[in-house]
Amino acid sequence: MSVTASPDVNRVMCPSRLILEHVTSRWGVLVLAALLERSYRFSELRREVGGVSEKMLAQTLRTLERDGFVHRDARPVIPPRVDYTLTELGREAAEQVWGLARWTERRLDAVFLAREEYDKARTP
Amino acid sequence: MSVTASPDVNRVMCPSRLILEHVTSRWGVLVLAALLERSYRFSELRREVGGVSEKMLAQTLRTLERDGFVHRDARPVIPPRVDYTLTELGREAAEQVWGLARWTERRLDAVFLAREEYDKARTP
Numbered sequence: 637m638s639v640t641a642s643p644d645v646n647r648v649m650c651p652s653r654l655i656l657e658h659v660t661s662r663w664g665v666l667v668l669a670a671l672l673e674r675s676y677r678f679s680e681l682r683r684e685v686g687g688v689s690e691k692m693l694a695q696t697l698r699t700l701e702r703d704g705f706v707h708r709d710a711r712p713v714i715p716p717r718v719d720y721t722l723t724e725l726g727r728e729a730a731e732q733v734w735g736l737a738r739w740t741e742r743r744l745d746a747v748f749l750a751r752e753e754y755d756k757a758r759t760p
Numbered sequence: 761m762s763v764t765a766s767p768d769v770n771r772v773m774c775p776s777r778l779i780l781e782h783v784t785s786r787w788g789v790l791v792l793a794a795l796l797e798r799s800y801r802f803s804e805l806r807r808e809v810g811g812v813s814e815k816m817l818a819q820t821l822r823t824l825e826r827d828g829f830v831h832r833d834a835r836p837v838i839p840p841r842v843d844y845t846l847t848e849l850g851r852e853a854a855e856q857v858w859g860l861a862r863w864t865e866r867r868l869d870a871v872f873l874a875r876e877e878y879d880k881a882r883t884p
Contacts, residue, residue: 642865643864643865643866643868644865645790645793645861645864645865646790646794646808646809646810647810648810648811650865651868651872652864652865652868655864655867655868655871656789656860656861656864657786659860659864660784660785660789660857660860661784662781662784665780665784666769666770669769670770684770685770686770686771686772687772701878702874702875702878702879703871703874703875704870704871704873704874704875704877704878705874723874725867725870725871725874728863728867729860729863729867732856732859732860732863733784733860735856736780736783736784736853736856736857736860737769737780739852739853739856740767740769740776740779740780740783740853741766741767741768741769741774741776742767743779743849743852743853744767744775744776744779746828746849747779747827747828747849748775749828750826750827750828750829750847750849751826751827751828753828754825754826754828755826
């Protein structure tokens, strides 16, 4: 695929927008951030990322694998063992979403405070 | 609202997860990244962020305003003028999603290459 104009996520048809959507998808963010800390087997990852269904996790991993962010390492052992790790490209993306996830946890109180003020200003 | 355990986006019920979802939502990412560069009026912002409907943009801005990320500055002039700017808190979030948006644009070719290899390996 060739790109004639510069990539621009603000353009509807720019393929960079879809990649950004994969990285920032509900489960994509959490999977990438988890994998930055260590590699996971499927069932471990499912336990780590609360609330994700088997189907959604498989789909998220497949999308991230196809984009070149996640490496699926299937070991020919009995019982079969599959580990998911980040590629170098995936690590670059994961560092950013990891930062965002930690920032959100850290700034929770500031958001609560802002919401209180917003709601108070709108209560008759 | 009081938080007893440490915030953890991996827990289904942790409010930090919802905030992360606001920041990384399809339009939230693009709106925050745009506002990092300058303030916008509603109609300008709608032109900048390709493909967003009036309704979705209004809803996204309202969510980001309530979370304390965006300041809505309504000027008592004729015709009425409303500018949207980032708060300090919003700037912190926006810096991270801006970085992610630019990274996606920059690494587009690497993702294309990965996809080609992925698809080739799966073609009979």
